[in-house]
Amino acid sequence: MNDHSEFFEVNKATWNAKVKVHATSELYDMEAFKKGKTSLMSYELNALGDVKGKSLLHLQCHFGQDTLSWSRLGAKAVGVDLSDEGIKLAKVLNQELELDARFICCNVLDTPEYIKETFDIVFTSYGVIGWLRI
Numbered sequence: 001m002n003d004h005s006e007f008f009e010v011n012k013a014t015w016n017a018k019v020k021v022h023a024t025s026e027l028y029d030m031e032a033f034k035k036g037k038t039s040l041m042s043y044e045l046n047a048l049g050d051v052k053g054k055s056l057l058h059l060q061c062h063f064g065q066d067t068l069s070w071s072r073l074g075a076k077a078v079g080v081d082l083s084d085e086g087i088k089l090a091k092v093l094n095q096e097l098e099l100d101a102r103f104i105c106c107n108v109l110d111t112p113e114y115i116k117e118t119f120d121i122v123f124t125s126y127g128v129i130g131w132l133r134i
C-alpha cells in the first residue's frame with residue numbers, strides 16, 4: 001500500500017463514521033431538510049442562480065443534502081463522494097424524497113473514470129479541499 005492509498009482508506013473510514021453522526025446532528029437538521037428546507041447557503045444559491053434544467057455535478061457531496069437541494073430546484077444533479085455510507089444514505093434520501101439525483105461512490109480525483117458525461121455546472125462547497133492529498 002503506498003502513502004496515497006493508506007491516506008485514502010483512513011479518510012474514507014473517517015467519513016463513513018461521520019455520516020451517522022452528521023445525519024442526526026442539529027447542523028444538518030434532517031427533519032427540516034426532509035420537509036423541504038434547503039441545505040444550501042444563500043451565497044451558494046446566489047452564485048449559481050437558476051439551475052432548472054441544468055446538469056450539475058456536485059463533488060464531495062457527503063450524504064447528499066446539497067445535491068438533493070439542487071435537484072429540488074430542478075437541476076439534473078449527480079453527487080460524488082468517497083464514503084460508501086454517505087452515498088448509501090444519499091440514495092435512500094433521493095428515493096424517499098422522490099427526486100432524480102444520481103450518486104457515485106469514488107475518489108473525487110478519479111471522477112473522469114466513473115463519469116463520462118459533461119455538465120453545465122460543477123459545484124463543490126466548504127470543507128472539501130483540505131481532505132485531498134494533491
Ligand SMILES: C[S@@+](CC[C@H](N)C(=O)[O-])C[C@H]1O[C@@H](n2cnc3c(N)ncnc32)[C@H](O)[C@@H]1O
Binds near residue numbers: 065080083
Ligand atoms: C466537510 S464534507 C463536505 C460537506 C458538504 N459541504 C456538506 O455540507 O455536506 C467533506 C466531504 O469530502 C468527502 N471526501 C473527502 N475526501 C474525498 C475524496 N478523495 N474523494 C471524494 N470525496 C472525498 C468526504 O467523504 C466528505 O463527505
